[in-house]
Amino acid sequence: MSFVLVQVIVGGLLLGAVYALFSSGLTLVWGMMNIVNFAHGDFVMLGMYVAYVVYTLMGGGPLLGAPLATQELATLGVVVYFALIRDIMKGPMLAQILGTFGLALLLRYSVFWWFGANFLSMPQNIVGGTFAVAGLRIEASRLLAGVVALLVTLGLHLLLTRTSLGSRMLAVAEDATAAQLMGIRPDTMQAIAWAIAAGATGLAGALIANFFYIVPTVGETLGIVAFVSVSAG
Amino acid sequence: MTLKHVSGLLCAAAMSFGLASGAQAQDKVVKIGAILPMSGGTASIGAHAKAALEVAMDIINNAHPELGNLPLAKNAGLAGLGGARIEVVFADNQGNPATGQNQALRLITEDKVAAVFGSYQSGVTLTSSAIAEKYGIPFLNSESVAANLTERGFKWFFRTTPIATDFAKIYTDFLADMKATGAKTDAIALVHDNTEYGTSVANTISTAFKDKGQPIALDVAYPVNATDVQGQVLQLKDKKPDVIIMISYTSDAILFAKTMQSLDYKPAILLADDAGYSDPSFIKAVGKISQGVFNRSSWAVGPSGSPSAIIADMYKKKSGEEMDDTVGRQMQGFFVLADAIDRAGSTDPAKIQAALKATDLKPEQLMMGYKGVKFDDKGQNVLASGLIIQLQDGENYVSVWPKANAEKAPTLPYRGW
Numbered sequence: 001m002s003f004v005l006v007q008v009i010v011g012g013l014l015l016g017a018v019y020a021l022f023s024s025g026l027t028l029v030w031g032m033m034n035i036v037n038f039a040h041g042d043f044v045m046l047g048m049y050v051a052y053v054v055y056t057l058m059g060g061g062p063l064l065g066a067p068l069a070t071q072e073l074a075t076l077g078v079v080v081y082f083a084l085i086r087d088i089m090k091g092p093m094l095a096q097i098l099g100t101f102g103l104a105l106l107l108r109y110s111v112f113w114w115f116g117a118n119f120l121s122m123p124q125n126i127v128g129g130t131f132a133v134a135g136l137r138i139e140a141s142r143l144l145a146g147v148v149a150l151l152v153t154l155g156l157h158l159l160l161t162r163t164s165l166g167s168r169m170l171a172v173a174e175d176a177t178a179a180q181l182m183g184i185r186p187d188t189m190q191a192i193a194w195a196i197a198a199g200a201t202g203l204a205g206a207l208i209a210n211f212f213y214i215v216p217t218v219g220e221t222l223g224i225v226a227f228v229s230v231s232a233g
Numbered sequence: 234m235t236l237k238h239v240s241g242l243l244c245a246a247a248m249s250f251g252l253a254s255g256a257q258a259q260d261k262v263v264k265i266g267a268i269l270p271m272s273g274g275t276a277s278i279g280a281h282a283k284a285a286l287e288v289a290m291d292i293i294n295n296a297h298p299e300l301g302n303l304p305l306a307k308n309a310g311l312a313g314l315g316g317a318r319i320e321v322v323f324a325d326n327q328g329n330p331a332t333g334q335n336q337a338l339r340l341i342t343e344d345k346v347a348a349v350f351g352s353y354q355s356g357v358t359l360t361s362s363a364i365a366e367k368y369g370i371p372f373l374n375s376e377s378v379a380a381n382l383t384e385r386g387f388k389w390f391f392r393t394t395p396i397a398t399d400f401a402k403i404y405t406d407f408l409a410d411m412k413a414t415g416a417k418t419d420a421i422a423l424v425h426d427n428t429e430y431g432t433s434v435a436n437t438i439s440t441a442f443k444d445k446g447q448p449i450a451l452d453v454a455y456p457v458n459a460t461d462v463q464g465q466v467l468q469l470k471d472k473k474p475d476v477i478i479m480i481s482y483t484s485d486a487i488l489f490a491k492t493m494q495s496l497d498y499k500p501a502i503l504l505a506d507d508a509g510y511s512d513p514s515f516i517k518a519v520g521k522i523s524q525g526v527f528n529r530s531s532w533a534v535g536p537s538g539s540p541s542a543i544i545a546d547m548y549k550k551k552s553g554e555e556m557d558d559t560v561g562r563q564m565q566g567f568f569v570l571a572d573a574i575d576r577a578g579s580t581d582p583a584k585i586q587a588a589l590k591a592t593d594l595k596p597e598q599l600m601m602g603y604k605g606v607k608f609d610d611k612g613q614n615v616l617a618s619g620l621i622i623q624l625q626d627g628e629n630y631v632s633v634w635p636k637a638n639a640e641k642a643p644t645l646p647y648r649g650w
Contacts (some may be wrong), residue, residue: 004471007496011463109272117276119487121518130495139495211495213487213518217273221458221484 014146021149022204023229025197032173039104041223047205066206073202074195081194111216120214141210261317266340268351273328284552285560304572313578333357337364347580355379356429375566379433383613393566395617397434401441422451422474476502483509490519501646513554522650524627531619532561565601
């Protein structure tokens with residue numbers, strides 16, 4: 001019985017770390033711009049598909065898939081910021097909700113259209129296995145995701161508190177007009193924030209793809225967890 | 234929402250074009266509404282079902298003399314309605330009972346369909362068929378197995394598939410046979426989601442085993458579309474049941490397979506209740522780590538050149554997937570409905586209802602392995618039947634029980650990966 005309990009605790013902690021990873025992007029955007037990104041779960045989904053496509057086309061596993069997913073999603077984040085978010089931020093709250101929700105549907109059904117509705121799964125790869133420590137079974141893919149989650153969370157914290165870029169981003173978050181008077185361009189800062197947030201989300205997706213199924217609606221399933229973790233923590 | 238509206242408009246535009254040109258070229262079209270999960274966690278099922286219904290439409294609307302005794306295949310269109318064509322209006326239920334209900338309402342009041350077909354998930358069938366009942370429109374269900382669907386005293390609800398009580402009997406008989414060959418089947422665990430399908434099928438199976446004097450040892454429930462099932466798998470690993478019966482949709486079935494592998498847990502016998510385990514994308518995603526899983530089915534492809542093999546080929550050409558039990562039951566149900574409309578010779582709901590009640594199809598007129606199609610007063614097909622199949626090589630299911638229909642002998646224990 002106690003063995004099961006320990007296994008549950010270990011599994012729970014790793015899972016918690018993964019949740020932290022894919023919630024970090026949501027927290028950043030929410031905290032800095034007061035925008036709730038309803039397309040967050042679908043960013044995770046896109047990250048998973050990037051990892052899947054990279055693996056099936058080029059091989060290489062998470063070593064290649066994860067950085068590419070980060071980069072692709074960061075680019076998407078900037079595009080989304082300039083094409084959509086910048087404008088809807090000027091509007092009422094409802095515009096933000098509908099705007100990001102619409103984006104979620106656009107992304108989800110574009111993937112449906114391109115990849116179809118079938119469930120996909122990553123082939124076995126270097127982090128596909130499981131190892132046992134003193135009888136406890138630990139999945140390598142979850143451990144990797146958990147460790148990266150901690151590093152990314154720590155990195156984001158240091159970026160915001162210890163660098164001049166972080167200070168400038170926080171300044172914009174606090175008072176965009178005042179920051180502008182100090183020579184900081186809110187547009188640039190917010191675009192960077194979106195790039196970081198979306199990049200971290202894409203990274204999370206690529207890592208989660210190693211142990212979760214991949215399907216266009218997976219964002220719905222995971223997105224809810226992200227909202228809960230951000231609201232609760 | 235935006236997308237849905239745009240596609241709705243496109244559909245409307247397409248339909249008005251179709252109607253305009255159809256009025257000249259084709260004299261008559263019979264519209265049937267199909268409510269299916271085109272999005273949500275079971276969207277793969279909806280996509281496969283759509284391909285299957287398109288093949289069925291092709292078979293009905295065009296001449297296919299090679300399909301032998303299959304009703305409506307020989308000539309083009311419905312002979313009873315002067316060669317009228319069948320047209321399916323697809324509606325997305327999003328896997329959501331409330332959406333399914335709205336779609337039924339829309340199909341009946343806006344699209345004026347002659348009959349409604351659907352809706353895969355038992356929970357969605359429950360709500361959407363209630364609308365059809367209210368409006369007096371025939372509703373044919375081909376794949377929802379919750380036993381209570383035909384216990385509601387509905388007059389317009391007809392179901393062709395074998396249901397939970399039928400398989401519960403198959404499972405008890407199968408496990409009794411396995412026990413006779415020396416397998417241990419004393420402690421049985423049920424694993425099911427919290428949907429209408431999961432809870433009601435679990436109840437039915439648990440009652441069936443209790444009646445045989447073998448109460449279920451462990452009941453493990455989980456929320457549908459779960460993000461994590463480690464707790465459930467650990468519970469099973471701790472209690473070590475001899476047999477696990479899985480009642481899960483595709484997404485959860487895949488997650489369970491992956492989690493069982495990562496926690497290194499294999500029961501001696503893993504028996505799945507169709508649903509997710511029959512989805513071709515389940516086999517592609519985790520078939521290799523689920524070798525030896527048993528499943529139920531009413532589908533067998535048959536020798537090449539037989540109608541079922543020809544239909545399987547047509548389906549594969551259309552969808553790129555192998556034919557499975559779920560789409561087979563859906564096509565079979567659709568043929569039964571089309572046959573009733575043909576015999577009714579009219580799109581009048583009451584006449585279709587009467588024709589459905591008079592349905593009496595023989596095994597040689599079917600593509601599925603049922604003993605026939607004949608509805609009782611509740612609208613349930615009393616001749617529906619099934620068999621047990623096993624995923625022995627991780628790629629294709631083969632029938633293993635009962636012996637009379639078996640291609641191969643069942644292998645034990647569950648191999649997994």
